[in-house]
Amino acid sequence: MGMTMTQKILARHVGRPFVGEGDLLVSQVDLVLANDITGPPAINVFNEIGVPVFDKDKIALVPDHFSPCKDIKSATLCKQMRDFARQHRITNYFEVGRMGIEHALLPNKGLVAPGEIIVGADSHTCT
Template sequence: MTRPMTMAEKILAAHAGLSEVVPGQLVECDLDLVLANDITAPIAIKTVNEIGAGVFDRDRICLVPDHYSPNKDIKSAEQTKVTRDFAHEHKITNYFEQGCMGIEHALLPEQGVVVPGDLMIGADSHTCTYGGIGAFSTGVGSTDAGVGMATGRAWFKVPE
């Protein structure tokens, strides 16, 4: 008989292909979604390009240029352009162009991009807000997001 698990444990176990997980355990999981914005995406994109494998699934990557909207200077416009060009090159389904989006953490649930039971990472410290709708979500660095974009996988330490 398996022990009772928290919702986070159930989501991690399901995405790791395990019947159960325990606090402190390291697991490698399949991701439902990887998120980045106009500040964090260019670094993640550099990682994807260094890996050289392209993106794991154009429907499960979300790029929202919401931090520099509108662009405040040439540097921020250049970062947004890197994100836009990558989204077009890889035909990213969930790319939300400036003027056609909103705050990423409100936009994704509103659009049904993230739903209860999902496991997602985002290169933004507020990514954990999707826990409010019953998803397991956590912020990661841009490099980790880039690896997630390329492989569709990430490792986690099961929380206590």
């Protein structure tokens, strides 16, 4: 039996000729996305683990939920993302004035394309 489009994309990323329902897969990803709500908790865990970023060109940080910041708390979260991006030389960090809504920004900047696997910790990433 043939595979669905999603199965074909996953099979290509895991280097298998076929993937089926229920398969446990470990895949390469084309891009990881975080915003100013989901990014800071991930950065905290990342810093606790103490490993290097997997690929500074395959990470996109977009502070689009609290920016421009309305208070000290939101400014602190955005600063944490900015500092992380600088420390790890993240190529795709989008500062205020260089961004838009993360889910529209990525295709507009040519960072995502059909057939890629994008991991984003936001309920709208799949759209």
